[in-house]
Amino acid sequence: MTVDALPDWRAALPWPAPDAHKHARGRLGVVSGRATQTGAARLAARGGLRIGAGLVRILCPPDAAAVIAPTIEAIMLTPFGSIEALFEAAESLDAVVIGPAAGVNEPTQGNLRVLAETGAVLVVDADGLTAFEHRPAELFELLDRDDVLTPHTGEFERLFPGLLEAGREAAAREAAARAGAVVVLKGPETVIAAPDGRLAVNDNGTPWLATAGTGDVLAGMIGGLAAQRMDSFEAARAAVWMHAEAARAFGPGLIAEDLPGRLPAVLASLYAAHG
Ligand SMILES: NC(=O)C1=CN([C@@H]2O[C@H](COP(=O)(O)OP(=O)(O)OC[C@H]3O[C@@H](n4cnc5c(N)ncnc54)[C@H](O)[C@@H]3O)[C@@H](O)[C@H]2O)[C@@H](O)CC1
Numbered sequence: 087m088t089v090d091a092l093p094d095w096r097a098a099l100p101w102p103a104p105d106a107h108k109h110a111r112g113r114l115g116v117v118s119g120r121a122t123q124t125g126a127a128r129l130a131a132r133g134g135l136r137i138g139a140g141l142v143r144i145l146c147p148p149d150a151a152a153v154i155a156p157t158i159e160a161i162m163l164t165p166f167g168s169i170e171a172l173f174e175a176a177e178s179l180d181a182v183v184i185g186p187a188a189g190v191n192e193p194t195q196g197n198l199r200v201l202a203e204t205g206a207v208l209v210v211d212a213d214g215l216t217a218f219e220h221r222p223a224e225l226f227e228l229l230d231r232d233d234v235l236t237p238h239t240g241e242f243e244r245l246f247p248g249l250l251e252a253g254r255e256a257a258a259r260e261a262a263a264r265a266g267a268v269v270v271l272k273g274p275e276t277v278i279a280a281p282d283g284r285l286a287v288n289d290n291g292t293p294w295l296a297t298a299g300t301g302d303v304l305a306g307m308i309g310g311l312a313a314q315r316m317d318s319f320e321a322a323r324a325a326v327w328m329h330a331e332a333a334r335a336f337g338p339g340l341i342a343e344d345l346p347g348r349l350p351a352v353l354a355s356l357y358a359a360h361g
């Protein structure tokens with residue numbers, strides 16, 4: 087990879103200042119599902135930590151805590167038994183990922199509503215999107231312009247029925263306008279659209295990413311950059327590119343668990359070019 091070949095969001099990447107401390111580098115939360123559905127949140131949390139968030143905390147239903155606790159080290163854990171407790175745990179966070187294996191149900195809707203009342207940037211993925219399949223307007227009214235939706239094609243169709251007939255770029259642009267948030271339409275050529283009309287198509291995708299859980303890692307990476315106060319559209323572009331670059335470097339046999347460990351090499355090449 088040469089400096090000339092590096093994409094133009096690189097100037098906006100967050101690097102730690104000399105006087106950085108973990109809180110200053112950004113605090114990311116990831117909402118976990120119930121005890122039998124915790125892996126997706128752990129993948130997202132690890133992606134967020136590797137991409138540079140100074141502190142990552144999994145927020146989980148009480149029954150999941152005993153499952154998650156033995157599987158994490160640097161990642162922190164806060165169980166919540168009510169939406170009030172979730173608000174309290176999330177109000178000091180800079181960004182929160184909600185959706186990976188969260189459950190397609192009313193608690194996920196309620197959790198999203200309360201997270202929208204915090205100042206955190208929201209990254210809404212997977213079940214956080216599907217939970218609003220029949221009521222997308224209710225999701226959109228919760229969102230700020232720096233929040234990010236990360237649907238795959240199936241999830242996009244649930245929130246924006248028929249829109250893909252316009253083509254993926256036009257569909258993503260219209261979706262971002264309707265949602266009033268950044269939309270990351272995932273696929274072989276992921277399209278990233280902002281509500282102000284900015285649009286980018288990622289060009290380094292690889293089919294090695296077509297394996298369960300890679301989208302969860304991506305949501306965590308976007309959240310990790312947003313927690314470091316990178317503009318959400320640029321954070322999404324950067325994360326999508328780095329995610330694919332990490333997958334390309336690994337190649338055959340890739341599983342989602344491998345992605346976070348490949349990020350340091352991708353970050354190092356970008357850091358070297360940063361000078
Ligand atoms: N390690 C884990 O714990 C993992 C948990 N996951 C979670 O598992 C739950 C169910 O995931 P599923 O993948 O079954 O749910 P999906 O909503 O992704 O899939 C349900 C249906 O949607 C359609 N679909 C899926 N991906 C599509 C695509 N790219 N393009 C077009 N249509 C598509 C297919 O018809 C599929 O049968 C979610 O909560 C998800 O977050 C997954 O993220 C995988 C990893």
Ligand SMILES: Nc1ncnc2c1ncn2[C@@H]1O[C@H](COP(=O)(O)OP(=O)(O)O)[C@@H](O)[C@H]1O
Nearest residue numbers: 238273274291292293295296298299300301302
């Ligand atoms: N054929 C492909 N080429 C390039 N990237 C792909 C391909 N298939 C899937 N991906 C990428 O893999 C990720 C899959 O995410 P997602 O569908 O949400 O999976 P999961 O829910 O299992 O995490 C997305 O980033 C998507 O862009």
